[in-house]
Amino acid sequence: MRQIRIAIAGLGNCASALIQGIEYYKKIKEHGDDRLLGLMHYDLGGYTPDTIKVVAAFDVDRRKVGKFITQALSSKPNCTKIFHAVKTRSPVRVSMGNVLDGISHHMKDYPDDRRFIAARRKPVDVVRVLKKTRTDILLNYLPVGSERATAYYTDACLKAGVSFINCIPVFIVSSQKWARRFTDAGIPAIGDDVKSQVGATIVHRCLAKLFEDRGVRIDRTYQMNVGGNTDFLNMLNHARVKTKKKSKTEAVQSIFSNPMEHENIHIGPSDYIPWLNDNKVCFLRLEGRGFGNVPLQLEMRLSVEDSPNSSGVVIDAIRCCKLARDRRIGGPLVSSSAYFMKHPPRQFSDDIAREMLEDFIKGTKSI
Numbered sequence: 001m002r003q004i005r006i007a008i009a010g011l012g013n014c015a016s017a018l019i020q021g022i023e024y025y026k027k028i029k030e031h032g033d034d035r036l037l038g039l040m041h042y043d044l045g046g047y048t049p050d051t052i053k054v055v056a057a058f059d060v061d062r063r064k065v066g067k068f069i070t071q072a073l074s075s076k077p078n079c080t081k082i083f084h085a086v087k088t089r090s091p092v093r094v095s096m097g098n099v100l101d102g103i104s105h106h107m108k109d110y111p112d113d114r115r116f117i118a119a120r121r122k123p124v125d126v127v128r129v130l131k132k133t134r135t136d137i138l139l140n141y142l143p144v145g146s147e148r149a150t151a152y153y154t155d156a157c158l159k160a161g162v163s164f165i166n167c168i169p170v171f172i173v174s175s176q177k178w179a180r181r182f183t184d185a186g187i188p189a190i191g192d193d194v195k196s197q198v199g200a201t202i203v204h205r206c207l208a209k210l211f212e213d214r215g216v217r218i219d220r221t222y223q224m225n226v227g228g229n230t231d232f233l234n235m236l237n238h239a240r241v242k243t244k245k246k247s248k249t250e251a252v253q254s255i256f257s258n259p260m261e262h263e264n265i266h267i268g269p270s271d272y273i274p275w276l277n278d279n280k281v282c283f284l285r286l287e288g289r290g291f292g293n294v295p296l297q298l299e300m301r302l303s304v305e306d307s308p309n310s311s312g313v314v315i316d317a318i319r320c321c322k323l324a325r326d327r328r329i330g331g332p333l334v335s336s337s338a339y340f341m342k343h344p345p346r347q348f349s350d351d352i353a354r355e356m357l358e359d360f361i362k363g364t365k366s367i
Contacts, residue, residue, distance in 0.1 A: 004047060004322045005134055007056035007162070009153045010102075010141035011064055011094055013080035013229055013278050014167065015057070016073040017307035018139075018314055024084035025049035038312060040197075044319040045361050052318055054090065055133040058097035058126065058153075062119035065096045076113045077230045080278040080307040095129055096121040100149040102142055104237040114233060114274060116143075126153065130160035137163040137321050139314065140191075144168055144231060145240025154178060158185055163321045166191030166341075167314060169247040173332045174345045183331030188324035190317050190333050193247040193342040196304065197312030200225055200282035201251050201342050203302060204267070205350060207286060208255045216288045216296065218256070222266040223248070224283045227306060228276030235269045244268065247343040254347035280306040313340050320360065324367070334367045335360045 008015045025039070029050060036042050039049070057069050064072035069090040074082075099118050107115035130138065138157050142149050150170040157164045158181055164172065166189070172178045173191030182189045195202050204223050211218050226232065235241045245268040252267060253259045282302040289295050320336040335356035337344035348356065359365035 002046065002051055004052045004318060005055045005136045006052060006318060007058070007130060007133065007135045007138045008054060008141060009058045009097060009138060010143070011057050011059040011069065011072050012141060013078050013231070013307040014141045014310055014314070015139075016078050016080050017311040019054060019069070019073060020082065020084045020086055021308065021311050021315060022049050022052050023086050023088065027084070040312070040316055041319070041361075044316060045323045047319040047322060049315055052315070054092060056129050056135055057092060057094045058124070058129075059094050060097050060099045060102055060116070060118050062117050064094050065119040065121055067094055068092065069094060077115060079229055081305050083308065095124040097126070098123040098149065098152055100146070100152060102146045102149040104143070104145065104234050104240055106237045107233065110233060114230070116230065126156040127159045130156060130162050135160070135162050136325060137165060137318060139318070140164065140166045140168055142168055143234045143240075144244050145234065145237065146170065147243075158182065158187065161185070161187060163187055163325060164189045164191070165314070165317050165321055167194040167310070169193035169243040169343060171243060171343060173337060173341075174343050179332045179345060186328065186330035188321055188329050188331065188333050190321055190336045191341055192337075192344070193244070194310050194313055194317070195251075195340060195342055196306070196309040198302075199304060199309055200280075200284070200302060201248055202350065203282075203300070204252050204284055205255050207284065207298065207300070208252055209349065211286060211288055212256060214290075216290045218260065218286055218288045220264045220287045221252070221260070222283075222285050223252070223268070224266075224270040225268070225280060226271045226273050226276065227269075227278070227280040228272065228274045229278045229306060231306070232269060232272040232280075236272050241269060250347070251342040255349065278306050280304055280309075316340065320357070323361065327363075329367060331367070333360070335365060
């Protein structure tokens with residue numbers, strides 16, 4: 001059976017949800033149940049969820065480093081919903097990564113079970129680990145604002161011949177400098193900043209397009225998000241949120257024929273509420289004018305379990321990236337990035353991006 005060998009940088013809530021999901025769909029296949037439940041594609045180019053295998057993992061938290069992956073997933077500060085208990089014990093242990101800017105200094109002011117605590121270990125040679133484990137793809141799940149750490153893992157991938165899926169808002173795949181390096185090396189990459197399956201950004205884009213398609217002028221809009229996981233705690237340091245706000249704002253602005261004035265659009269994480277844990281609550285408002293210049297307003301509240309919501313997209317991104325490797329395609333994958341990510345190298349409307357993606361999966365479109 002064909003296999004996709006992945007490594008994960010950052011064994012937090014998103015990694016936990018993804019690994020639970022891989023095991024969940026493996027069980028569904030065995031029992032012959034509804035395999036498409038919760039998936040955009042069950043079989044994607046010949047790859048099903050059970051073909052994904054985690055062969056390496058990197059983290060810096062002392063409660064995870066050195067543990068088997070399945071043990072680390074339930075270690076603090078992880079707090080995502082356990083929707084499928086992973087009973088199969090993975091032989092892979094979590095390796096010590098390079099801390100760099102991966103931990104925000106303000107986290108020391110919070111209880112141990114809510115924050116990251118750095119292990120006092122020597123970082124492993126990431127390139128060596130990737131080569132030894134014959135990794136195909138590395139997923140970047142580092143905390144928002146980890147610019148130096150993300151560059152470190154990106155460089156390691158290029159040296160090891162490994163593909164890179166950048167799930168966070170540090171601009172790598174959408175950067176001309178990094179994109180050129182992946183193209184020159186013949187290595188496919190997808191990024192940046194993963195959209196959720198049904199999340200704040202994709203819903204905001206759909207509503208904005210609905211207004212525009214129906215002739216309604218949007219005057220003002222905001223998107224405010226609150227949550228209780230380490231992602232939201234990390235983003236209380238506003239210096240780390242700059243690229244996150246830019247990524248989310250540009251994802252919505254790209255829908256408009258004429259981008260909105262900066263003062264009329266506000267999008268970004270708003271606050272950390274510990275007892276929400278991995279639940280994310282989004283508040284959306286759009287104010288506009290329709291027929292006869294008559295005003296209208298729309299307000300919406302969306303509540304989702306944050307990490308499984310993103311895993312529903314990442315599980316497809318992994319398989320698209322492997323298809324590109326099989327086809328010896330290098331550089332940024334335009335269609336996959338446009339459909340799966342908030343800040344791709346090129347923005348397209350979601351309906352066009354989906355058409356492009358399906359053509360890529362069928363092999364009728366190269367990237």
